[in-house]
Amino acid sequence: MPEVSPDVQPYFDAGLGVTSQIFAELQANPDIMRAAVDMLQQRKGQMLRSALQMFGRADEMEPAYLFAMDFVDFFPKPWSGILSKLEGHKRMSEWNKEVDRYIETMHDPRNRIDIEVESKIGPHGGPLYRFCEAEDCDKVEGRDLDKMKACSQCQLVFYCSKECQKSSWKAHKDECKLKKHPPQQLHAQWLMEQLMVGMSGVAGM
Numbered sequence: 001m002p003e004v005s006p007d008v009q010p011y012f013d014a015g016l017g018v019t020s021q022i023f024a025e026l027q028a029n030p031d032i033m034r035a036a037v038d039m040l041q042q043r044k045g046q047m048l049r050s051a052l053q054m055f056g057r058a059d060e061m062e063p064a065y066l067f068a069m070d071f072v073d074f075f076p077k078p079w080s081g082i083l084s085k086l087e088g089h090k091r092m093s094e095w096n097k098e099v100d101r102y103i104e105t106m107h108d109p110r111n112r113i114d115i116e117v118e119s120k121i122g123p124h125g126g127p128l129y130r131f132c133e134a135e136d137c138d139k140v141e142g143r144d145l146d147k148m149k150a151c152s153q154c155q156l157v158f159y160c161s162k163e164c165q166k167s168s169w170k171a172h173k174d175e176c177k178l179k180k181h182p183p184q185q186l187h188a189q190w191l192m193e194q195l196m197v198g199m200s201g202v203a204g205m
């Protein structure tokens with residue numbers, strides 16, 4: 001516990017008293033407690049939207065991602081090596097179910113596959129539909145071809161074709177040896193990362 005100056009101590013105690021009183025009441029009323037937690041949970045997407053607006057990046061954000069965010073209690077991000085396979089699969093189906101619900105209920109005029117490509121996650125926490133990482137290639141799994149091929153050496157980079165792999169080898173060679181290539185992310189996940197960095201900058205952390 002931090003030291004509290006004697007002048008402030010009474011207010012501090014009163015504050016603690018009120019807080020613990022509220023907490024005790026919430027604990028005594030599990031329904032109210034649950035409602036309060038639910039309320040906070042279901043505002044995650046909205047809170048993110050406001051934060052993105054603050055940074056002028058809201059237009060870039062995938063709406064299906066923000067929608068799903070309100071209904072799950074985790075942040076989807078590449079989690080290979082952090083979560084068990086079982087937990088990864090569990091979160092994947094939980095998340096993608098919400099994306100499906102977004103598509104069914106929100107009447108987004110885009111094609112289903114275009115929304116899924118931008119928002120669905122795989123068991124590894126990154127994009128369900130891998131994209132080709134060659135410069136100037138925008139091919140995506142599920143839309144333009146069945147399956148990307150991983151770099152046979154490091155398994156971290158994905159290409160749509162031998163041609164794309166060849167044209168990227170020079171740029172990829174060094175990081176391939178070091179197995180240093182970052183895992184693929186959805187654009188929404190990348191944006192979230194930027195937002196976190198931006199917010200910690202603003203907060204001076």
Ligand SMILES: [Zn+2]
Pocket residue numbers: 132133134137138139159160161164
């Ligand atoms: Zn390609």
Ligand SMILES: [Zn+2]
Pocket residue numbers: 151152153154155156157172175176177
């Ligand atoms: Zn490689």
